[in-house]
Each structure stands twice: as C-alpha cells, then as structure tokens.
Amino acid sequence: NAGVTQTPKFRILKIGQSMTLQCTQDMNHNYMYWYRQDPGMGLKLIYYSVGAGITDKGEVPNGYNVSRSTTEDFPLRLELAAPSQTSVYFCASSYSTVAGPDLDIYEQYFGPGTRLTVT
C-alpha cells in the first residue's frame, strides 16, 4: 500500500490565484482530514470527512473548500490565495474517528505534506 499520497510536494502561488491540493489514500479508510501547519506550530484541522459525500468544517476552514466524491480522494481547494495561507498542508486518513470496545486505536495516517507559498 502507498498509504496517503499528496500532490504537489511544493507550490508557489500568486495572491488571488486558485489551486487544488490532491490527497489519495489506498487503505479504504472512511475518515479523511486536512491540516495546515505553520512554522514552529502544531497542526490545525481545516476540514474533515466521515465518508464519501460528507464533509465538515474543522478549526480553520475559512478560505478553503473540500469535496469527497470517492472513498479514496479528498481534494482541498484554495479559491483566492492569500499570504496567510502560506503553510505546509497535511492530509490524513483513519479507519475510524472514535475508539470503542472493538477499536483499540484510531490512529491517523498522514501524507508527506504539500509546502505552499503565496506571494
């Protein structure tokens, strides 16, 4: 299994441009997540999805959009790029989102990240 893959690895955008960050997982996980990480900081949840066709906002959703048409793919869309969106973006997936009697762990599997610079 390739796990969670993200493209592109690096991207430079001009202010106002748009782009889509791609994320694909081959583990048949229902749950997928998008995070951003600013220098020296922890990760902040942007959006998440509990299955195909279902998405919800996380901690910092403004300026982003997502869609989940298949189990495998969870693209993140930036419509009007701003310098404040300069960050490293991580996609993650998990089998479940809650622990339970039969699910001892619900670890997230992270992709390698996309480094985005908006100038």
Place this chain on the structure above:
Amino acid sequence: LAKTTQPISMDSYEGQEVNITCSHNNIATNDYITWYQQFPSQGPRFIIQGYKTKVTNEVASLFIPADRKSSTLSLPRVSLSDTAVYYCLVGAGNNDMRFGAGTRLTVKP
C-alpha cells in the same frame, strides 16, 4: 475540547529514558489520550494511545494516573533518531482533537 499543556522542549542523551508529561485538566469521560511523533518535513506518526492506567507497545509506554488529568509518554533508551517533536492529543475522536505546539526533544550523543 480538552486543552493540553506540554513542555516546549527537552534535552536528553543517547541511552537515557525520556519522560514527557502532558497536562489535560479538563479531560472528558469519553476522551482518549494519543501521542504522535513528527520529524522535520514529515507528517506526524502515531506512537501510542490510552484511556487509563498503563499502555506499552514496542516503542513507548504511556502512563495515565487514575484522575486522568495528566499523562506521561516514556521513551526507553533514546537514540539520536528519536530527536523530533512529540504531540499529546486528547479527544473522543480525531475531529475534536487538537495538536498543540508539542515538545521538541533533542537527543545528544
């Protein structure tokens, strides 16, 4: 959402045991405690998860006292390759857990 507090940084030497404590005073009944490790330019990697008492796996142990208001990640006999940022997360699901700034562990030769 349960807030967590960890030391900003820690130093250790190869071969020593390292204990990183996380404070989470307002942990809820359904919350689990999860630790992740992150190397530079990589996504976080799951280390260990627990609810109460002690959990041990092949890389670490997690100690959780009865009141669950804190937890301690224990890394036995660290090596240079354990130099990383360690995050403590608390929550009942991945969508309500928050990554703080983490603890930057530096292992020296």
